Amino acid sequence: MFRARRAKYETWAILVAAGSASRMQGIDKQLCDIGGLPCIGRSMLAFQQCRDITGIVVVTRQDLFSPVQAIAADLGVDKLRHIVAGGKSRQQSVAAGVACLPESCQYIAVHDGARPLVRPDCITEVLADAVTHGAAAAAVPVKDTIKVSDDSGFIAATPDRSTLYSCQTPQIFAAGPYRQALAGAAGQGLDFTDDCQLLEHAGQKVYLSRGDYQNIKITTPEDIALAESFLD
Numbered sequence: 001m002f003r004a005r006r007a008k009y010e011t012w013a014i015l016v017a018a019g020s021a022s023r024m025q026g027i028d029k030q031l032c033d034i035g036g037l038p039c040i041g042r043s044m045l046a047f048q049q050c051r052d053i054t055g056i057v058v059v060t061r062q063d064l065f066s067p068v069q070a071i072a073a074d075l076g077v078d079k080l081r082h083i084v085a086g087g088k089s090r091q092q093s094v095a096a097g098v099a100c101l102p103e104s105c106q107y108i109a110v111h112d113g114a115r116p117l118v119r120p121d122c123i124t125e126v127l128a129d130a131v132t133h134g135a136a137a138a139a140v141p142v143k144d145t146i147k148v149s150d151d152s153g154f155i156a157a158t159p160d161r162s163t164l165y166s167c168q169t170p171q172i173f174a175a176g177p178y179r180q181a182l183a184g185a186a187g188q189g190l191d192f193t194d195d196c197q198l199l200e201h202a203g204q205k206v207y208l209s210r211g212d213y214q215n216i217k218i219t220t221p222e223d224i225a226l227a228e229s230f231l232d
């Protein structure tokens with residue numbers, strides 16, 4: 001008889017979806033249609049389908065509580081446990097999600113609601129690296145040569161490309177040190193755009209796990225067509 005594999009560690013996902021989408025020219029990127037499903041619906045489904053995830057918390061705007069609840073019901077996302085209001089910054093939104101997690105949670109997986117193409121096996125791989133190293137983030141090597149500019153728009157430096165990665169989500173952390181780093185940064189008035197920086201600031205190492213070039217963040221309108229082309 002088939003038995004569902006029990007997750008080895010209690011891992012909760014926090015999907016942050018409370019941003020202002022200021023680069024989307026008025027399109028609500030959490031609800032926008034990506035190949036027949038709302039963006040946030042695809043993100044929730046990936047965590048629903050990942051057997052390592054125990055529960056999901058969505059952090060979003062108050063006016064999206066009902067739509068998110070309805071999308072989860074439509075798609076059978078029964079791991080959704082809480083929908084909570086976000087903050088002014090991404091870090092504050094993540095903190096609102098963390099505040100809902102049970103004490104029993106061992107690993108916290110933070111994911112941008114705006115990355116709808118994340119695959120369940122990517123989540124599993126990042127979690128495995130987080131278990132080994134304490135903290136891990138999906139990332140991909142950059143493909144372009146990256147330049148650093150000076151104040152006048154000229155090239156100041158060309159960093160060695162072999163050391164450069166584009167950081168994605170999921171970013172997964174052992175719960176205790178991560179909660180401490182989050183509280184520490186908030187206490188010092190620091191506000192970071194991604195969660196790895198919290199641990200970097202606390203002097204802890206974060207492993208760069210294998211990400212996926214298709215795990216794009218919907219940031220500007222053309223990203224919708226790009227995401228749909230990957231689904232084709």
Ligand SMILES: Nc1ccn([C@@H]2O[C@H](COP(=O)(O)OP(=O)(O)OP(=O)(O)O)[C@@H](O)[C@H]2O)c(=O)n1
Nearest residue numbers: 016017018019020021022023088089093113114
């Ligand atoms: N106060 C905030 C800011 C961001 N996010 C979330 O963090 C993810 C990544 O942020 P980004 O793409 O920068 O989203 P927006 O803030 O919505 O976009 P923009 O920067 O273009 O305004 C998104 O899923 C976004 O909803 C959030 O939950 N709360």
Ligand SMILES: C[C@](O)(CO)[C@H](O)COP(=O)(O)O
Nearest residue numbers: 112167168169193194195217
């Ligand atoms: C967390 C993140 O997706 C990592 O790439 C990113 O930092 C989120 O927001 P940004 O404001 O677009 O950098």
